[in-house]
Amino acid sequence: SYELTQPPSVSVSPGQTVSITCSGEKLGSRYVCWYQQKAGQSPVLVIYQDTKRPPGIPERFSGSNSGNTATLTISGTQIMDEADYYCQAWDSSNVVFGGGTKLTVL
């Protein structure tokens, strides 16, 4: 079965840029989306179709996908961005999530 691998945790200082990776075999040939989940809340879509932001998502969130790795980048990270982030793709007719990355802003 298809697997997506994310680092368990990443930390960043406020105002800095941070990247969260998601790896999978030939992931660049699939569309990837990203969800943000703050403590005690439901996941929220932050990136879809590899690079697009839904309405209401700040411009500091961006995405890319090439080769075996998709990347979520947050520029000028704010305290409010502290959350768990999950990548997601499709494998045939099944949905696959990465294991999630805990972003700490300190």
Added chain:
Amino acid sequence: QVQLVQSGAEVKKPGASVKVSCNTFGYTFSGSYIHWVRQAPGQGLEWMGLINPNTGGANYADKFQGRVTMTRDTSIGMAFLDLSRLKSNDTAVYYCAREVDSRGYGRWFDPWGQGTLVTVSS
């Protein structure tokens, strides 16, 4: 405004079944698949399956085959998740989510319901 509202928390004994509902608002119910995703305490997201509200056809993750049933009632715009033969490790928050299908350019979930905590304990 598209919104998914789920039923309240449940406490069940091992071996029992649970039914979680997902009420939809703000869009044409039959036009978008509904997915179910669960999250055990302190763990990541786990996809359970989807239902096509238009046809009632469902696709379940292999792990849940034989134990899960997804249904819908198009007259009231609601989707339902039935999970049987519950075990303690089924304790989790269960989410419904609407699929957005860009017709060949990816599929994603937006929005998600607020989640329903199901606790399985003797």
